[in-house]
Amino acid sequence: MQQQAATEKNAPDAGKAQDVHVDLIAVVAAVNGCEPCALTIGEADTLPSGPFELGHRSLQSGLRAWVERQTGHPLGYIEQLYTFADRDRVGDEPQQRVISISYLALTRDERAPASPARRWRSWYDYFPWEDHRAGMPPLVSDLIGPALRQWAQSAGDGSLRAERGQRIAVAFGFDDRPWNEELVLQRYELLYEAGLVAESRRGRPEAGVAPMPGRAMVLDHRRILATGIARLRSKIKYRPVVFELMAPAFTLLQLQRTVEALAGRLVHKQNFRRLIEQQELVEETGEMAADTGGRPAKLFRFRHAVLAERQAIGTKLPLTRS
Amino acid sequence: MQQQAATEKNAPDAGKAQDVHVDLIAVVAAVNGCEPCALTIGEADTLPSGPFELGHRSLQSGLRAWVERQTGHPLGYIEQLYTFADRDRVGDEPQQRVISISYLALTRDERAPASPARRWRSWYDYFPWEDHRAGMPPLVSDLIGPALRQWAQSAGDGSLRAERGQRIAVAFGFDDRPWNEELVLQRYELLYEAGLVAESRRGRPEAGVAPMPGRAMVLDHRRILATGIARLRSKIKYRPVVFELMAPAFTLLQLQRTVEALAGRLVHKQNFRRLIEQQELVEETGEMAADTGGRPAKLFRFRHAVLAERQAIGTKLPLTRS
DNA sequence: CTCCATTATACTCATTCAGAGCATAATGGA
């Protein structure tokens, strides 16, 4: 594709334009009950993935093909997450480079039964420190905080110590800082750097502190999952993507619980309703909810029209009308 | 990298896991005076790019190497934009797939002289309809509007007609809708679909309407540039990235002009200052500006500390304190 | 049947923030 452009350049001295193996990886998310889940395959904790092949019309269709083949689960909404190369590759002089293109996909949990080939697992099995719906988990202040602080102190350089301390405080909301639920990746990477997750100890049997609670995943899949969670937590705030995870009809409380599951924190009920309604994201179906204990609730559906009506909402610049 | 994962899957029927050629492409942005610019190389309108090679330590370092080699311009801030495959590839059954990984890089215009190998060109040479600093350009209502509406009307299906009309109105702010400066890519893609840019007419000499004003670029580089502009216009609203484009010391008006250049629209001066100051993004240097006509202005510098202090700002959920 | 736990839903109130505009302060040049 770039031949034309490439001809205009001086050739690089070092490299050969070696071809590359390309993998497609999916973070498939759904909210089952009140738990946000990711789809995994096989026995190990592995995200659906497979190589990009000649038969694929596009990257996305290649991804869809792989996920459906591996899990039987058709994908709806898809967005690209990130592309990276050779993460945590060890050894010398790789003969072949590998590139991973990751995607975030949103679906409703299908009734298809779990099988060895396909399994939903809660995000918070992998990231127990990310669920703040019942307040800050004791894990954070009792285990993670001390372990990270010890790591920070272990730095020889004073300024490095300070910098680590700062990063820790910002990422985990220590020292009276607010908890920012979007910093999923930063938190994971801090723990990784500090040798506090299993993935960063592979191949080097350190004696240090025990790894923090939370399931590890194959290769760098947990990092990819963290990226997906972060993206979704951010995106629900300015785009109506939650509805990709909802049944066709739902109560406002169900919607709220779904948002809370994703964000890992609680929202104010009345204000949540106000927000949803004044943005006209939903309309009444006319039906009432099959009782969930208490006064019956109206059922709503997503107003698909908003997708066309508004392409974006938020702004943050002092703009002039003119 | 994914071998382990791949072994667990059933093999796909169609594809062979053929290797792929990977290209790195950079949108290098700077604001020169009051014009937002992109760096191009060679005679044609081409973004710096080159293949990912064995000698590269990572994708980013490969990109840096290519851009420095081709333009002599060292890169500072870099972020990944998007990865795509085989855009506008024509012909049958490609024997080799090509993947392009695009990046957005921000720099200050360096004093290095222009040369045939390297040239800054205004964004708005390529996208004249994107500059609304002097109000909506006549081009939009006089040329683009009519041409797009004609395209919409040419649709056989009535619902397709309506859908196109809606997309056009949202993207370009017709029918009393607000202009949304972030929809750069959507606007370009509409024009592309409608056959109103040179890129979508290559290889098919249509008789229809003339293409809209604005320079074309090689291959799909204009689409990539549009992606970069859109990302930057969005990002300046919630992350302090503008400062990557500023000299070490600057007046608030210079900062404002830079933001306006990027956003393609004017901002309210007093409110802009209020925003910058109350967010404590800058601090006084103590110096005053070398006169620019009128009362002398204080010089400011970016408070680098904020990068560590705050990892994100905006939210949009009714959160509880708890 | 009554009381109560539970959820739904409607309002109110205070605070903050964003858009807009007015007013005043320095400067250089006509």
Next chain:
DNA sequence: TCCATTATGCTCTGAATGAGTATAATGGAG
């Protein structure tokens, strides 16, 4: 001296946000 030009401080209004109070329907326990 007056004026054009830019810098900078401050006010005002309306909308959005965080938080809390109050009332409406349910079903189940007693």
